[in-house]
Amino acid sequence: MRTWMCLICGWVYDEETGVPEEGIAPGTKWEDVPPNWVCPECGARKEDFEMMEI
Numbered sequence: 001m002r003t004w005m006c007l008i009c010g011w012v013y014d015e016e017t018g019v020p021e022e023g024i025a026p027g028t029k030w031e032d033v034p035p036n037w038v039c040p041e042c043g044a045r046k047e048d049f050e051m052m053e054i
C-alpha cells in the first residue's frame with residue numbers, strides 16, 4: 001500500500017485506509033480512485049498529488 005500527498009495543501013491519501021466518507025473504500029489503490037475525484041481539503045485534482053515514501 002502507498003500514500004499520496006496533495007501538493008497544494010498537504011492532505012494525505014493512504015491506500016490502506018481509503019476515504020470512506022468520500023465513497024472510497026479502504027484498500028483502494030490510487031489508480032482505482034476515480035479520475036474526477038478531488039482532494040477533500042482543497043479541491044485539487046488527482047494530478048496534483050504525488051506519491052510519498054514513508
